[in-house]
Amino acid sequence: MRYLKGKRAIELLAPVGNWECLRAAVANGADAVFFGVDKFNARVRAKNFTMEELPDVMKYLHKYNVKGYVTFNILVFEQELEDARKLVEACIEAGVDALIVQDMGLVQLIREISPDFPIHGSTQMTITSPEAVQFLQPYDLEVIVLGRENNLKQIQTIANKTDVPLEVFVHGALCVSYSGQCLTSEMWGGRSANRGECAQACRLPYDLIVDGEKREMGNIAYLLSPKDLAALELVPELIEAGVSTFKIEGRLKSPEYVANVVSKYRKAIDEYIAGRDYNPTKEDLRELQQSFSRGFTYGFLSGTNHKQLLDGTFPKSRGVFLGTVKKVLKDAVLCELQAPVKRGDGIVFDAGRPEEKEEGGRIYDLRKMGQKVEGEVQNGLIEIVPGRHDVNLTKVRVGDRIWKTSDQELDRRLRKTFEAEYTYKLFPITIDAYGKAGKPLVSVWRDEVTGYTVTVESEELLQEAIKRPLTSEYLQEQWGRLGGTVFELAHVTAHFSGNVIVPVKELNRMRREASEALLALRQEPKQYKKHAVSTAVQKQNHISAEAPQLLVLCRTMEQIHAACETDVTFIYADFEFTTDYPKAVQAVRKAGKHIALATPRIHMPGENGILNGIVKAGPDAILVRSLGAAHYYIEQQLSLPLIGDFSLNIANHKAVEMFLERGLERVTPSYDLNIQQMMDMLAVAKTDQMEMVIHQHLPMFHTEHCVYCTFLSEGTDFTNCGRPCETHRVSLQDRIGMSHPVRVDIGCRNTVYNAIEQSGAEYLNHFIQHGVQHYRIEFLEEGADKVKEVITLYREALQGKRSGTSVWRALKATNQLGVTRGQLTKANHSDKTLQK
Incomplete structure (x- = not known):
């Protein structure tokens, strides 16, 4: 850990997916590491660690004064709370330094x-504003990981309004969607990003559909696949903005990647703290690209630039760009180099079709004008000779880009940093020695990094020295032999009365005992207050005499007017531009009905004016979609009811209770729950204060990246894009021909909605039996007639006049609740209503 003036700690946090990565992080200067345990983390594809390994992992880390944080950054379903409790307790007992958590329950x-x-x-909590940080204040969080979309100015604004240390991602893969707000993997593959199973749908190709017509994009097909984040050059600005922890992404990456990235950011941080100017070299940046790169970007840290966020021509790591093919020879290609290359390096020829098999392999030889060249070539026209069995040169074309995909020499150098543990860092200790003849030699050993001290006495008494009495220098020599330990002796101070001596073997024993005791103190788990807690909970008595209430969410004025002509009494407005809300309020009030207005899904610094505007529009309630908005309205002590939406990610009864206790009147369960998980939660939660979305186009991606600005404008952000979103309608067409609408909100953020609406009508009877009284239909692009048809069908289903099956079949909707289909009728569940 490094400290600035004023004692603010600056921490470098590294990802580790296995033991090799862990050693690489420690050896290369990480102050802390984060890792997953078993299934409860957002990278279930990583090897991860087991609960049984936790004590050994933490002892190893603490041996080197490195902290270990366990990622518990997923939603926890009702039936998992007991397993979650066991893991929390195991982490406390093993000495884990913190849990990284998403789920409010x-x-x-x-x-x-x-x-x-x-x-x-x-970051899965989607914390992007000072108000969101303040919402978490009652729970005494030690660190807040901000959203990747916060820029330097916003980070500084948040830092100025809180004492909680802020953590920011500085390197690695970028999610195009706000973390915690991506539902695509679940929708298309039944794999939840909020459960650590991201299927990377953002890395797939899409066609751009503009106003119903396919837009010709050339070789640009990866419209949602961002470049990788690399903020090495921004380290000084990030520290000055108030960042305390620099987080590197990559728990699925290699130990060489970990060693490479950690060492580069270690140097940058240390140089800044030492007061020296630091500018990474071209070689530094090339080495970072070599370990893993889809191309580098600052992301949103230096501000929004949609043109620089992604390349669009490939979705995977490429490495270092070498140049383009100038000529194809019989056994080689001619290239004008833009980066160094040598024999043995791996290359790939990029023909602009990354989804197909690409030609590539290792470089067998390098020639200049037909003459063999030894060593590394830095620049100029060079003939690259690939291995004969690696590359079919008949498939390589002039103009193909050449990338260096691997560098064996770099990998060997990186591996050397962590293969031999004796190369790891040593920690200074100081010793004070006391005594006089006839008494034991007393030594006080101090670990100068941790502050731990141990006192070790000689078993033999000190004798009068005839020759060679004990001195500070002699003790320095004897006690300084600390090879095989993590310590090095800084200095010894001797405080003796007269000339005394003790056998060397006794000094050796004292050294061994002291070093072992200091190490044991480092590795001893910190003690925390701990209470016995039961996760068992009584089932709720879900009897309600009230008739179920049907609610309708509209996204256009046409839908508002149509809904007003039905028997629905409560309408939500969720418009792209909240400035249009007064018109919706006026129309609904004129029809004698009630209206709630939806907040944006993201709340950034400086956006309280949007929240104020919603209040001024005069709604009967507010649909709250972020922790920041929730805190802002709770602090305002409004008389308006606050209804929590799906984006608060409520997945268990504890989360339900938490939000209700904080001031929300009703809450909407997360879309991550399948039907069985939903029923598990409803059995024990306050269902009379819950609201079910039973019909909708699922909002899959929610992103700061604006498709309209990127592909329909010459501009870079909202200030110069010309607002094509006001004159065009865009959809993204996937590989099977489905077109997914892209809509913009007042913050210029995009939401990509699923092409087909889904219906939970099949499960209405089960929800009613569990006491749920509020049911929401959400519209997207439907016209007035469709709005009335859908409302009629669901009204009849709620009244028992038609089956849920007939509803979704009539609408040709997907029979699905949230993101994953449940096995309701086949479930082996204690609630007998599920067996009907």
Whole structure:
């Protein structure tokens, strides 16, 4: 850990997916690492660690004074709370330094178990404003991981309004969607990003459909696949903006990647703290690209530039760009180099079709004008001779880009940093020695990094020295032989009365005992307050005499007017531009009905004016979609009811209770729950204060990246894009021909909606039996007639006049609740209503 003036700690945090990566992180200067345990983390495809390994992992880390954080950054379903409790307790007992958490119900559970065990708020919480940080204040979070979309100015604004240390991603893969707000993997593959199973749908090719017509895009097909984040050059600005923890992404990456990236950011941070100017060299940046790169970007850290966020021509790591093919020879290609290359390097020829098999392999030889060249070539026209069995040169064309995909020499150099543990860092200790003849030699050993001290006495008494008495220099020599330990002796101070001596073997024993005791102190788990907690909960008595209430969410004025002509009494407005809300309020009031207005899904610094505008529009309630908006309205002590939406990611009864206790009147469950998980939660939650979305186009991606600006404008952001979103309608067409609408909100953020609407009508009877009284239909692009048809069908289903099956079949909708289909009728569940 490094400290600035004023004692603010600056931490470098590295990803580790296995033991090799862990050693690479420690050896190359990480202050802390984060890793997953078993299934409860957002990278289930990583090897991860087991609960049984936790004590050994933490002892190893603490041996080198490195902190270990366990990622628990997923939603926890009702039936998993007991397993979650066991893992939390195992982490406390093993000495884990913090849990990185997404689920607010899990935050509640951890605080019930221990009021002081450190919790870090995951980026999956979508914390992007000072108000969102303040919402979490009652739970004493130790660190907040901000959204990747916050820029330097916003980070500084947040830092100025909180004492909680802020963590920011500085390197690695970027999610195009806001973390915690991506539902695409679940929708298309049944794999939840909020459960660590991201299927990377953003890395797939899409066609751009503009106003119903396919737009010719040339070789640009990866419309949602961002470049990789690389903020090495921004380290000084990030520190000055108030960032305390620099987080590297990559728990699925190699140990060489970890070693490479950690060492580069270690140097940048240390140079800044030492007061020296630091500018990474071209070689530094090339080496980072070599380990893994889809091309580098600052992301949103330096501000929004949609043109620089993605390349669009490939979705995978390429490495270092060498140049383009100038000529194809019989056994080689001619290239004008833009980066160094040597024999043995791996290359690939990029013909602009990354989805197909590409030609590539290792370089067998390098020639200049037909003459063999030894060593590394830095620049100029060079003939690259690939291995004969690696590349079919008849398939290589002039103009193909050449990338260096691997560098064996770099990998060997990186591996050397962590293969031999004796190369790892040593920690200074100081010793004070006391004594006089006839008494034991007393030594006080101090670990100068941790502050731990141990006192070791000689078993033999000090004798009068005839020759060679004990001195500070002699003890320095004897006690300084600390090879095989993590310590090095800084200095010894001797405080003796007279000339005394003790056998060398006794000094050796004292050295061994002291070093072992200091190491044991480092590795001893920190003690926290801990309470016995039961996750067992009584089932709720879900009997309600009230008739179910049907609610309708509209996204156009046409839909508002159509809904007003039905028997629906409560309407939501969710418009692209909240400035249009007063018109909706006026129309609904004129029809004698009630209206709630939806907040944007993201709340950034400086956007409280949007929240104020919603209040001024005069709604009967507000649909709250972010922690920042929730805190802002709760602090305002409005008389208006606050209804929590799906984006708050409520997946268990503890999260339900937490939001209700904080001031929300009703909450909407997360779309991550399938029907069985939903029923598990409804059995024990306050269902009379829950609202079910039973018909909708699922909002899949929610992103700061604007497709309209990127592909329909010459501009770079909202200030110069010309607002094509006001005159065009865009959809993204996937590989099977489905067109997914892209809509813009007042913050210029895009939401990509699923092409086909889904219906939960099949499960209405089960929800009613569990006491759910509020049911929401959400419209997207439907016209007035369709709005009335859908409302009529669901009204009849709620009244028992038609089956749920007939509803979704009549609408040709997907029979699905949220993102994954459940096995309701086949479930082996204690609730007998599920067996009907």
